[in-house]
Amino acid sequence: MIPALGLLAGIVIGILVRPDVPLWLQPYLPIAVIAALDAVFGAVRAALDGIFDDKVFVVSFLSNVVVAAFIVYLGDQLGVGAQLSTGVIVVLGVRIFSNVASIRRHLFSA
Amino acid sequence: MGASSPPPDRDRGSAGPRIAGRRIAGIGWPLATKANVLVLTLALLLGFAISAQVRQTRTQGLETLREDELLGVLDTVTQEGVRLGAELRDLERTRDRLASGADSELEAIDIARERADTLGLLAGSKAATGPGVRLTIADPDGRVGATVILDAIEELRDAGAEVLQVGPQRVVMGTFFSDSDAGVSVSGTALSPPYVILAIGDPATMASAMGIPGGVSESVRGLRGEVTVEQLDSLDITAIHRSDPPRFATPAPTPDPSPTS
Numbered sequence: 001m002i003p004a005l006g007l008l009a010g011i012v013i014g015i016l017v018r019p020d021v022p023l024w025l026q027p028y029l030p031i032a033v034i035a036a037l038d039a040v041f042g043a044v045r046a047a048l049d050g051i052f053d054d055k056v057f058v059v060s061f062l063s064n065v066v067v068a069a070f071i072v073y074l075g076d077q078l079g080v081g082a083q084l085s086t087g088v089i090v091v092l093g094v095r096i097f098s099n100v101a102s103i104r105r106h107l108f109s110a
Numbered sequence: 111m112g113a114s115s116p117p118p119d120r121d122r123g124s125a126g127p128r129i130a131g132r133r134i135a136g137i138g139w140p141l142a143t144k145a146n147v148l149v150l151t152l153a154l155l156l157g158f159a160i161s162a163q164v165r166q167t168r169t170q171g172l173e174t175l176r177e178d179e180l181l182g183v184l185d186t187v188t189q190e191g192v193r194l195g196a197e198l199r200d201l202e203r204t205r206d207r208l209a210s211g212a213d214s215e216l217e218a219i220d221i222a223r224e225r226a227d228t229l230g231l232l233a234g235s236k237a238a239t240g241p242g243v244r245l246t247i248a249d250p251d252g253r254v255g256a257t258v259i260l261d262a263i264e265e266l267r268d269a270g271a272e273v274l275q276v277g278p279q280r281v282v283m284g285t286f287f288s289d290s291d292a293g294v295s296v297s298g299t300a301l302s303p304p305y306v307i308l309a310i311g312d313p314a315t316m317a318s319a320m321g322i323p324g325g326v327s328e329s330v331r332g333l334r335g336e337v338t339v340e341q342l343d344s345l346d347i348t349a350i351h352r353s354d355p356p357r358f359a360t361p362a363p364t365p366d367p368s369p370t371s
Binding site: 004033057061076 | 145148149151152158159160162166176
């Protein structure tokens with residue numbers, strides 16, 4: 001419940017505050033968001049599996065975000081930023097889908 | 111949170127929806143532990159980041175694009191510019207062509223009108239005006255025949271008459287003269303003396319042509335008639351010859367229909 005409420009509250013705050021993403025953050029924020037989403041779905045799945053651990057969640061959330069942003073940064077420095085971004089998004093997307101499939105099996109037994 | 115209040119059943123895989131619901135509820139049991147606060151903060155951050163990113167994407171300009179993306183945009187714009195330039199030149203050419211076409215069309219219409227005027231005068235389908243002579247042939251004895259009238263016409267033509275009228279009849283290519291009981295008939299229309307011939311041309315030349323020895327005046331005088339020549343500065347020939355379109359003759363195709371005048 002708490003994460004869902006927090007997510008909703010964050011979205012509402014973002015809509016109300018209308019923040020401008022600082023320039024240095026702009027290339028990394030989309031990737032970071034995707035990585036965080038991956039961590040969230042992983043957490044939901046773990047909760048459904050009954051093995052949720054908040055420390056694991058916090059660490060995976062932060063490390064996901066940092067690693068994703070770092071990979072994009074590295075890609076930008078190497079001149080393959082666009083390709084690496086795509087790669088990261090593909091990998092994270094695959095993980096999100098597999099997590100969602102697992103969640104679906106729990107919720108609908110199908 | 112899950113760690114502080116672990117759900118009783120830990121079987122993985124296909125737990126039923128009821129158990130799953132209980133577990134979901136178990137994640138967020140509001141206990142103000144440090145972990146809960148941390149998770150809440152992270153979720154808040156994530157939501158904030160999502161809405162910020164969505165808004166950013168909607169208002170995105172060129173400044174956030176990467177170098178190769180910018181190059182792509184530049185390429186697209188350049189190609190579009192080249193394409194539009196070519197189109198512009200095409201349209202300008204078309205416009206020029208249309209403008210000059212309109213000019214030459216007007217010119218062609220002028221030429222055609224001029225030609226129609228000339229041919230109308232020649233064929234007798236248009237009234238004519240200009241300097242000329244009025245020739246009156248008095249014939250008290252009724253001895254002046256078609257021959258004399260024809261001679262007079264020929265003499266006038268030799269003297270440069272451009273448009274001729276005998277009595278009420280326009281003289282054209284197909285005009286014929288014949289003798290009739292009352293006098294001379296022109297193209298089937300009977301005339302009676304005195305015969306009036308109108309001719310547009312150089313008045314002095316035509317008048318002197320009438321007066322030459324052995325000419326029209328003299329031969330009419332020999333028939334006890336009298337020829338009067340009036341030189342006029344302005345003379346109207348209003349008789350119109352109506353010609354039917356030819357039944358057999360059609361214009362032969364000419365390679366270059368240059369206007370004749």
